[in-house]
Amino acid sequence: MTHQTRIEARIAEWSQQLPQGNLYAPMAYLMGLPAKRVRPMLVLMACELFGGKAEDALDEALGIELFHNFTLMHDDIMDAAPLRRGHATVHEKWDVNTAILSGDAMLVKAYQLMGKRPEVAALFSGYALNVCEGQQLDMDFERRDQVALAEYRAMIRLKTAVLLACALRVGAAIAGASVEDNERIGAFGEHLGLAFQLRDDLLDAFGDPARTGKQQGGDLRAGKKTFLLIRGLEVAGAAGRNELRDELAKPAGLRDVHRMLAVLEDLGVRAEAERAVEAGEHSAMQALDALAVEDARKAPLRALAAKLMARSR
């Protein structure tokens, strides 16, 4: 059985045993939407990498995926998002109160699976707080005029990257990896997660809409402070160019996204972002190389990282 099959089977089984009612139905709905299941995959792969059995980490793999979906349920309320994975968000399909409460119960459900080993629970709680801190920074940044690049990196590290690190470290802890290797696999996850998120920013701007399934430059049109816009404004300011500021001064619907993209290209910001992605990938691979584990065992994680990095959407 592949990890993917194992995870999907465990999720389906979990959903079926949920009690009836409005508290649990939204959990089954959200968990049932098609998803890549990257985080539970990382739990199982890290467990096997260090000589553990994937079966022994399956509960925690599900727990991480439940936690991730809990954050999606609540983030979608905060962002007033109508769609998630191409379907209605929970607060749209039910209502805001149901999404708050069902999300709360989903976090408890995640802990039921993460709480069997105190050291895993402690690891998980630390990272769970990081994810909340990242979401808080994201909301804070929306209200601010200026965000520095270092602040943006700190935010995506907390909001996105650390949960990949958490998944890997949980799998490693279950397999009994050494403290050093547990930290190294965490570093691999963080670098990979940062690179993944920056690649996402790049795809939103420069990706092929036919392949990403999203409108090109959606983040730029919305004035969202990603790597590209933050760095673009910095470099443009230093070069005395005002095109980006001029576009941002317009209402979102009237912004000329193609002009913004051309400026970012012209200023070398696209190239800089691509270098940052490559640097992240490189650091991730270095952390993986440093693990005190036979090289052949690292192949599955290398393949997953390559797949994540090569994705067009």
Added chain:
Amino acid sequence: MTHQTRIEARIAEWSQQLPQGNLYAPMAYLMGLPAKRVRPMLVLMACELFGGKAEDALDEALGIELFHNFTLMHDDIMDAAPLRRGHATVHEKWDVNTAILSGDAMLVKAYQLMGKRPEVAALFSGYALNVCEGQQLDMDFERRDQVALAEYRAMIRLKTAVLLACALRVGAAIAGASVEDNERIGAFGEHLGLAFQLRDDLLDAFGDPARTGKQQGGDLRAGKKTFLLIRGLEVAGAAGRNELRDELAKPAGLRDVHRMLAVLEDLGVRAEAERAVEAGEHSAMQALDALAVEDARKAPLRALAAKLMARSR
């Protein structure tokens, strides 16, 4: 040092070490509002009852109080409540998104304290889900025309009573109480919690506003389906009396609360509710009596129960 002093000191210390920022400030604010701290008291008292040291249960006592305050933070959003303990609710003082996210992080913080012992974590998670289920029923009932008395009792059991049981059982578990005694102390907490909530319903209706600090009959005016209104409508229906229905048909602001109170008194519903409170207290005391613990050690819990039951607000 009294338990009360110990708990307040631990809360103050905990609040002071929180990081800066909008994620943590609402937690310190809510935890800093004056409160009775019944649940953490129960953790410490149950721990001592079974021969443990209160110091050893102080983290879990704080964890239960954090969980309780997390539920208040989110419940207040769902109920659109402007005030909590006489002060602005978190979503009023900050905003809804901050209250959602800070509450989420508060639940994680609670788990950091409850997760040190897997058996305590498992106990806690089960009850935490019960509390969510109770809040869900409460919201479901608001949208329904009719709620049976048994359903109402099931709801307040989940929403209120079980957390008292949880607090006591956590304290008992830390002290190493037997399985039988752990269940008995849980039964004591549940009966006490049910009686406590029914007493609260009675006080809202028949309490002296000068002592409760609340407008008399606020629940009745709002048409809230408490024991009194549910049972009142049942008994009135059987007796062919329409006063309660007539008042409920009016807009909330025009309802004659004193007429409703007189009807409830006249139909014997007030007396019935008082008997239900007494029955709950009696069952609680029976559960306490049955504990395989020297009787003198039970005195502090008996005193706390008496104080809770005699309270005027």
